[in-house]
Structure formats: structure tokens, C-alpha cells
Amino acid sequence: MKRFIGIALVVVMVISMVGCTTTETDTGTDSKKVTVGVSMPTKSLQRWNQDGENMKKILEEKGYEVELEFAENKTESQISQIENMITKGAEVIVVAAIDGSALTNVLDSAKKDGIEIIAYDRLIMNTDAVSYYATFDNYNVGKIQGEYIEEKLGLKDGNGPFNFEIATGPLDDNNVVFFYGGAMDVLQKYIDNGQLVVRSGQTTREQAATPNWDEQEAQARMDNILTAHYTDERIDAVLCSNDSVSLGVQSALKSAGYGTSDKPMPILTGQDANIANVKAIIAGDQSMSVFKDTRALAEKVAEMVDAIVNGEEAEVNDTETYFNGVKVVPAYLLEPKFVDKTNYKELLIDSGYYTEDQLR
Ligand code: GAL
16 A cells, blocks of 8 residues: 555656646746737738737747737727736737837836837837847848849849839838838939939838828829829839738729730739739739748747746847837847749748638
8 A cells, every 4th residue: 555655656746747847848937827918910911910820829839828919000909908918917018019109108117017028020119118129131121122123124234214103111110111221222223313213203201101001092192193193104113012002002003004915014012922912923913022931930939938938038130220219129030032923832832821722
């Protein structure tokens, strides 16, 4: 009997040791789960749905309790959702900001409660409450788009003049500074020397902005530009900073009769490789997009969460670029990839990002 009790005790001890080790590696605390808040800007764009779901899945697999919210592109909603996460005892909050400059107060109160913040994809401005930033190399996104237009039009060889327009993102998204900046560092010289002619005259980030990255806004602006400046002229290329803007521009162009063999679509860029846009690339309506693998971004952010919870430093690869008005936020930048008709299968289907059926 004594022997049996002895064995039973050893078994119980071993089981509880294994139990402890698992919880420790997972979240760095005892059996109580650590809560992580994930605040996404909107459900209206494909990418943020994917980002949110990926984050939730990866964090839950690691043993965290996840509070995931989407804010319908309304800053007030995002603020109250973050306030809720604070109340619910989140230890880390991951935020993809709608307006990067509007979260200072709410993040200050998070910081007072000892909560750490990770900026997801978009930098959060004017606060020292943000510990890390994970994103794609945003400057490179713009550069890839600019170089594509440069190459397709043969601008380096002196070709032109070509009619060209710009449609970028909202002024409150810090990424746009880099998207626009990276593209214009390639293209501005051709505007200056006359190889690219912007008939609308709308070349600044402010003039070319699209509020909320909204497809209808992009379409309405391009409708106006086409009516006012292109009744007798053909447009050759439009720099579109992302896929939703690109779709809006495509609708405007189609209403103006583009997309036929007589009047083919101009060169059109994009970003995100959204399903509707990959279909447009396959159909020949959009020329290219920039693929940002949101699975890799979510993995990176989950690693940052682990580091914070375990009291360690997270891995970063940029400690210079992302000054938010108060501090340079240590960042991890992932590489964006060029995608077009020639490589979408390999990049998007073979990697398991989409199934062939989704793109039909
Ligand atoms: C940007 C983001 C892009 C794009 C856009 C619209 O901040 O980096 O990938 O999705 O917002 O949501």
C-alpha cells in the first residue's frame, strides 16, 4: 500500500511539474491567463480582418486570452475599445491606429496602469507609451510602386511625356508619408523634367490624399480629375498607394471608357494583394500590387508580446527611422514583395496565402 501511495505521489508531482512548465513557456505566469488586447481599425478592408484573425489565433495558441476589436474607422470607437481592454486587465495592447495622433491620452492611462503598447503596422504618434512597432518597410512599398512605373514607361531611357496622376492615402496615417515619399523619390525628377505630366496639378500628399483609404472617395476624386483634365487626353499611369484606392480609380477609369482594346487601362499600382485586386491583376485591369504577408507580421508581434510578458527585450531591426514626435520607436520591419501576373501563383497560392478558388 505504502509503495502504491509513493508511486501515486511521484506521478502527481511529475504531472504538476509538466503543467507548470507548459504555462511558464507559454505566458511567463502561473495558470491565470495573460490578457492581450488587439485593436484593429476596421472590418471594411480585407487585410485588417486577416490581421485581426491571425493575431487572435497565434496568441491563443501561445496560451493568451485575447480581446479583439475592430473600430469601423472611427477614432472614438477605437479609444473606447482600448479603454475597455484596460478595464479588462490587458497586460499588453496591440494597436493598428486609425488616426495615429489621436491616442495620446488613452495610451497615457494605459501606461499608468503598467500596460505596454505595440504599434501594429501604423506608427502611433506623440506618445512615449508605445514600446515597439512592427510593420513592413513602408518606404520600400512606395519605392517598389515608383520603380514599377519608371520601368514600365521607360522613364530612365528618356521616354515621354506621359500623363500621370497620384492617388495616395489619408493624412492621419503615418505610413502614407513613407508610401508617398518612397514613390516620389523615384518619380519626382520625371515630373520636374516634364517626362511625367500631372494635368490635374495635384502632386502634393495633401492634394492626392484619400480620406480613410476609402474606395468611393478615390473613385469620386478620379471622376473629377478625368472630367476636368482628360476629355481630350489619355492618362498613362496612376500611382495608387494601396488596393482600395486602386479599385476606386479603376471604377472611375472604366466609367470614362478605359479598359477596351482602343482605350486600355493605364499602368496602375496597388498594395496589399487583396483578393479583388489580384483578380483585377489577372484580368489585366490593375498592373501590380505589393504583397505584405500579414501572417509574418502577426508572428512578429506575437513574439514581441512574449518578450514583454517575460520581461525580455524584443528583437528589432530598426532603431532610427520611426520617430513619433516624442521618441524613436524600436521597430521590426518586414520586407514587402512585388506581385503581378507573372509571380502571383508562386507568392500567393503556393505559399498558402490564398487558394486557387479564392482567386477565380
Ligand atoms: C495602411 C496599411 C496598408 C493599407 C492601408 C489601408 O496603413 O499599411 O497595408 O491596408 O493602411 O488600410
